[in-house]
């Protein structure tokens with residue numbers, strides 16, 4: 293017997309070890325795939341109404357466990373209690389939403405000569421889901437719910453740093469009656485468990501959410517096996533504020549569009565573009581809003597921003613703000629244990645500054661002025677990423693023109709919302725491939741089979 297690979301799970305707000313989790317290796321991954329492959333043969337044949345009922349029972353189990361799941365995420369990821377409750381509720385909602393799918397997985401009947409032609413939406417088989425540490429619950433749910441609904445079996449590999457809520461979701465699925473092997477949670481290293489999802493011939497699809505760098509490796513590995521992938525990757529989204537906007541509201545909400553989850557959000561609006569004529573006025577309104585962000589104990593109901601996920605990640609975030617950086621103003625952060633970093637606003641910033649071009653994934657935002665609509669769109673699109681963004685204006689025509697011109701998958705006008713489980717989510721350019729959530733997510737977990745039945749005598 294080899295020694296188990298044990299991983300100490302740390303509370304990022306206190307730096308205390310919460311628990312120890314055993315990481316799976318290559319042998320455990322292969323065993324999990326074999327179980328998932330065996331379970332697929334029965335799960336795909338479960339009657340649609342029964343699969344729907346089991347998923348609704350799973351959603352109900354998540355609902356009943358919401359406070360517990362939220363507390364786990366506060367402790368494991370440093371999420372504020374308000375956010376963590378929303379995330380547990382989102383996992384429930386996504387499972388419930390796709391519980392309606394098994395009974396609505398329609399094929400088509402296509403007119404042909406000499407017979408009947410019908411299509412079936414067939415499940416793929418075993419789906420491997422690789423989850424990052426920033427939103428462990430929602431990101432796991434967005435993949436596992438439609439995948440299971442379509443008749444696939446699923447193995448989730450949570451991020452090493454944040455396995456606890458995923459493990460709990462796995463327990464809740466079993467409690468709800470989902471058969472053994474249909475949904476498995478396998479903590480492990482990306483380079484071991486995640487990589488095996490890519491190479492194992494019985495894993496028929498990989499869903500990866502994480503960095504663009506690793507996403508490219510996953511896609512290349514899947515290409516060698518013609519294995520479909522969904523990729524949700526990084527972002528460097530623009531919050532574009534026009535002079536005719538409700539400036540007070542735009543400034544009051546801008547901090548939350550980037551500092552929520554301590555900036556560890558692929559949709560973070562980490563570039564604020566402001567029309568030059570109102571730049572100074574906007575900065576004067578932004579300063580008190582940033583200083584007012586409540587940073588501290590994530591378990592406190594009033595807290596708006598918690599710590600970063602790890603010491604290593606904090607060092608990486610801090611590297612974008614060297615001593616010589618033009619810090620316009622900053623919020624506060626606690627002293628003492630915990631991976632704290634204060635909300636930080638950079639201005640003026642050159643357009644080639646790494647803080648303006650690279651994803652920081654922390655509470656750092658850069659503000660730059662623009663001349664006119666064309667200039668705003670040009671700056672917004674001058675990035676390899678294209679995930680989300682916001683447009684603040686009272687001019688409906690302009691809102692639509694700029695929404696169509698910005699190369700990103702998820703835009704909001706006079707709002708910063710990016711995610712609704714009923715609407716599609718995903719990236720343009722190097723922010724990803726494929727769409728999650730919304731009515732079409734089942735397409736990513738099914739393949740079309742065409743059957744022709746002759747009516748010739």
Ligand code: NAP
Pocket residue numbers: 422423424425426427431449450451452453480481482483485486487501502503504506507509510523524525526527557558651653679719723724
């Ligand atoms: P990451 O290093 O890419 O890791 C993401 C996941 O992939 C983790 O579970 C990781 O396992 C695993 N992994 C790492 N190397 C792998 C490999 N060679 N093969 C297979 N799996 C591998 O990203 P992260 O640092 O956790 O998350 C931050 C990044 O994710 C940011 O760039 C952010 O924008 C992006 N993100 C995007 C979205 C979106 O929806 N577009 C959502 C969230 C995050 P380990 O835990 O062992 O490293």
Ligand code: MG
Pocket residue numbers: none
């Ligand atoms: Mg990593």
